[in-house]
Amino acid sequence: xxxxxxxxxxxxxxxxxxxxxxxxxxxxxxxxxxxxxxxxxxxxxxxxxxxxxxxxxxxxxxxxxxxxxxxxxxxxxxxxxxxxxxxxxxxxxxxxxxxxxxxxxxxxxxxxxxxxxxxxxxxxxxxxxxxxxxxxxxxxxxxxxxxxxxxxxxxxxxxxxxxxxxxxxxxxxxxxxxxxxxxxxxxxxxxxxxxxxxxxxxxxxxxxxxxxxxxxxxxxxxxxxxxxxxxxxxxxxxxxxxxxxxxxxxxxxxxxxxxxxxxxxxxxxxxxxxxxxxxxxxxxxxxxxxxxxxxxxxxxxxxxxxxxxxxxxxxxxxxxxxxxxxxxxxxxxxxxxxxxxxxxxxxxxxxxxxxxxxxxxxxxxxxxxxxxxxxxxxxxxxxxxxxxxxxxxxxxxxxxxxxxxxxxxxxxxxxxxxxxxxxxxxxxxxxxxxxxxxxxxxxxxxxxxxxxxxxxxxxxxxxxxxxxxxxxxxxxxxxxxxxxxxxxxxxxxxxxxxxxxxxxxxxxxxxxxxxxxxxxxxxxxxxxxxxxxxx
Numbered sequence: 001x002x003x004x005x006x007x008x009x010x011x012x013x014x015x016x017x018x019x020x021x022x023x024x025x026x027x028x029x030x031x032x033x034x035x036x037x038x039x040x041x042x043x044x045x046x047x048x049x050x051x052x053x054x055x056x057x058x059x060x061x062x063x064x065x066x067x068x069x070x071x072x073x074x075x076x077x078x079x080x081x082x083x084x085x086x087x088x089x090x091x092x093x094x095x096x097x098x099x100x101x102x103x104x105x106x107x108x109x110x111x112x113x114x115x116x117x118x119x120x121x122x123x124x125x126x127x128x129x130x131x132x133x134x135x136x137x138x139x140x141x142x143x144x145x146x147x148x149x150x151x152x153x154x155x156x157x158x159x160x161x162x163x164x165x166x167x168x169x170x171x172x173x174x175x176x177x178x179x180x181x182x183x184x185x186x187x188x189x190x191x192x193x194x195x196x197x198x199x200x201x202x203x204x205x206x207x208x209x210x211x212x213x214x215x216x217x218x219x220x221x222x223x224x225x226x227x228x229x230x231x232x233x234x235x236x237x238x239x240x241x242x243x244x245x246x247x248x249x250x251x252x253x254x255x256x257x258x259x260x261x262x263x264x265x266x267x268x269x270x271x272x273x274x275x276x277x278x279x280x281x282x283x284x285x286x287x288x289x290x291x292x293x294x295x296x297x298x299x300x301x302x303x304x305x306x307x308x309x310x311x312x313x314x315x316x317x318x319x320x321x322x323x324x325x326x327x328x329x330x331x332x333x334x335x336x337x338x339x340x341x342x343x344x345x346x347x348x349x350x351x352x353x354x355x356x357x358x359x360x361x362x363x364x365x366x367x368x369x370x371x372x373x374x375x376x377x378x379x380x381x382x383x384x385x386x387x388x389x390x391x392x393x394x395x396x397x398x399x400x401x402x403x404x405x406x407x408x409x410x411x412x413x414x415x416x417x418x419x420x421x422x423x424x425x426x427x428x429x430x431x432x433x434x435x436x437x438x439x440x441x442x443x444x445x446x447x448x449x450x451x452x453x454x455x456x457x458x459x460x461x462x463x464x465x466x467x468x469x470x471x472x473x474x475x476x477x478x479x480x481x482x483x484x485x486x487x488x489x490x491x492x493x494x495x496x497x498x499x500x501x502x503x504x505x506x507x508x509x510x511x512x513x514x515x516x517x518x519x520x521x522x523x524x525x526x527x528x529x530x531x532x533x534x535x
Contacts (some may be wrong), residue, residue, distance in 0.1 A: 002030050006136075007184070014235075022446075024437055025040045039120075039123075042123050042124065043123060044125070045123075045124060046123045046124050046126060046127025046128075047127060047374040048126040048130055049124060049127040049128045050128070050130045050134075051131065052131060053127075053128050053131025053132050053135055054130075054131040054132075054133055055092040055135070055136075056132040056136045056137035056516065057393075058137070059135075059137045059222075059223075061237040062135075062138075062222060062489075063218070063222040065223055066217075067208055067214055067215050067218035067500035068208075068217035069218075070217050070218055070221075071212075071214045073121045073125070073153075074153060074214050076118070076120070076121055076151040077114075077121050077157055078156060078157055078160060079080035080117055080118065083332075086354070090240050092517055097154040097308065099288065101464060103248075103249065103252070105123075106242070106248075107158070107245055107248050108246075110158045110248060110291060111154045111155060111158050111244070112151070112154075113158075114154045114157040114158055114161075115154070116535060117157070118153065118154075118157065119178045121153070122150070123275065124214065125146050125149075125150065128146070128221075129146055132221065133330065137223070138222070139223050141218060142221050142222065143221065144218045144220075144224045145220035145233070146217070146221060148217075148233050148234060148236075148237045149213065149214070149217040149233070150414070151237055151240075151241075152213055152233075152236050152237045152240045152258065153240075154244075155237070155240040155243070155245075156240040156243065156248075157244075158170060158244040158248065159243040159244035159246070159247040159248070160282040161242070161246075162244075162247040162248050162250070162251045162371075164433075165249050165251070165283075165309065166247075166250070166251055171398075172382075174427035175365035181452050182294075184447075190532060191363075193246055207388070209231065210226075210228065210229060211232060212307065213230075213232070213236040216228075216229040216230070216232040216233040216236075217229075217233060222235070232343040243405075244371075248322055261270045268478075273440075274441065278294050278297050278298050278301075279294060281297065281386070281390075282294050282513055283385075285386075287384075288375050288379065288383075289379055289383055291384045292375070292380060292383025292384070292388050293383045293390075295383075295391065296383060296386075296387035296388075297360065297387050297391075298385055298447075300354075300391065302353075302446075302447035303354075303362060304446065305362075305444065305445070305446050306354045306355075306362075306446065309350050309353065309354050309395075310351070312345030312399040313346075313348075313350050313351060313395045313398070313399065314343075314347060314395065314399045314401075314402050315402075316350075317346045317350065317401070318343055318399070318402060321432045337414075338414070339403075339408065340399065340400065340403060340408075340414050340415065340418045341401050341412060341414070341417060341418045341421055341422075343403075343424060344396045344399055344418045344419075344421070344422045345421065345425060347395050347396070347399055348392060348395070348422055348425060348426055348429070349466065351388075351391065351395060352429055352433065353391065354461075355388040355391060355392075355433075356388060356429045356430050356433030356436075357433045357436050357437065357440075357462070358433075358436070358437055358444060359381070359384045359385075359433060359434065359437040360437050360438075360439075360441055360444060360445035360522070360526060361442055361443060361526070362444055362446045363526065364401065364444070364526050364527065365443075365523070365526055367526045368523045368525060368527075371519055371523070376512075377512055377515045378508060378509075378512040379510075381489065381511060381512070382508070383436055385430050385434070388426070388430060389423070389426060389430075391424075392422060392423065396418060396422050400418075402416060420493055420497075421473055421476075421493070422498050423472055424472070424473065424493065424496050424500050425469065425470065426502075427470075427503070428500050428502035428503060429465075429469060430504065431500070431503050431504040431506075431507035431508070432465055432469065434507055434508060434511040435507055435511050435514065437511075437512060438511055438514045438515050438518055438522060439514065439518070441522050441525045441526055441528075442525065443525070443526050458529070472492075472495075472496040472499060472500075472506060473493075473496065474489045475492055475496075476489055476490075476492035476493050476496060477489070479491070479492045482497075499511040
């Protein structure tokens with residue numbers, strides 16, 4: 001059993017190294033140096049805790065910081081494994097069920113693996129334990145309180161990881177789960193709002209009750225023996241073990257992949273109501289352009305990757321810019337008066353990764369069909385661009401509806417301004433994105449909601465492209481400020497629109513020629529990933 005445990009733990013370590021290094025030698029050394037620096041800082045933190053907790057004169061301070069510190073450790077221990085599981089950086093021990101290893105042993109290994117995803121907290125708890133052992137004002141048994149607290153975190157983390165893995169195997173819940181993780185990442189922005197520190201203080205008051213495991217642990221670790229605290233902590237450990245073991249066993253009984261493969265599809269009585277919406281482009285545009293636009297709309301709307309980014313535009317985008325708009329408390333500030341425009345432009349930038357900059361990425365090896373069918377490659381690009389423009393319109397409309405739902409001040413003039421500015425900028429982005437799609441193509445799995453990595457050249461180009469393409473729009477706002485005239489502002493926007501149309505047609509012609517010249521390289525690059533067509 002010891003050899004099996006050592007092999008599995010080493011496999012988890014190798015998985016984490018490969019995940020952060022992206023599987024290349026240079027990435028390995030970068031990940032190694034970053035890990036050494038990070039764990040070096042954690043080690044210094046553990047030494048600092050050891051020195052602080054060994055000082056008998058600091059006993060009131062120690063008891064005061066134990067509860068919030070253990071709460072922070074609890075949250076870190078639970079959230080980090082969830083993020084690793086959603087990113088695919090954790091082993092799936094259920095694949096070892098074919099080996100002669102009992103379920104109890106596998107669950108024990110699953111719990112041990114939680115050490116590797118919370119090693120920072122283990123180091124900090126070790127530092128605190130060494131300090132408490134050396135503190136003459138605290139009895140020696142106090143450090144034993146960290147043992148059930150650690151067991152509680154390990155079992156709960158194992159259960160949450162299995163629950164999340166099972167939920168993420170389903171298409172709808174996977175996207176919702178990742179969206180919630182992204183929104184949680186934006187919560188610190190809300191802490192910058194007025195009165196947020198007071199609300200946070202009131203929240204910590206509710207988390208300091210003895211009924212919570214971190215509060216009970218803090219009471220015991222601070223040298224204050226309490227039978228209720230010991231009983232509460234043991235009850236929490238039992239609940240965490242029961243939850244973790246039940247989720248682990250449920251993962252064996254529910255095989256999501258087999259369930260999807262054996263599930264018989266229901267036979268619909270007729271086409272769904274929204275099917276007619278997809279057919280509208282075909283009714284307005286001539287074939288084959290209308291068919292190409294309909295195909296793009298259907299495909300992107302079914303892609304988890306695209307849906308996640310689309311949802312982030314009118315959720316995470318609002319969350320990012322809201323503190324900047326409300327921080328000053330002045331409704332006439334730049335951010336407050338142009339809040340809708342800022343959010344729509346930000347949503348447009350999010351859409352670029354799945355709509356503009358790599359327009360053949362989702363097709364992958366199937367892009368070779370565009371070269372063997374009689375449809376010109378230029379018409380294929382125009383169809384993709386029209387579909388992108390439709391989604392831009394829908395994104396702006398969704399942003400507007402959410403703002404109206406939360407009763408944010410939206411005037412007809414600001415609404416028209418946000419649509420015009422977004423569409424002009426979108427034309428510039430689409431023009432450059434067509435060229436980037438041919439010169440820097442890369443296969444993208446549409447079923448993978450979370451982006452793992454991006455091409456370095458593309459990222460460098462985007463850092464230069466966004467500021468440059470925003471210059472015409474910035475000049476229009478500069479004209480409004482300089483002349484204090486709406487006519488000057490919209491006159492500049494009209495000029496920008498004409499310039500954007502010219503840039504688009506010139507870039508489209510160059511893209512068509514480049515697509516023909518780079519046909520072999522384009523198809524070969526896109527065929528490197530798994531796709532609907534064999535390479």
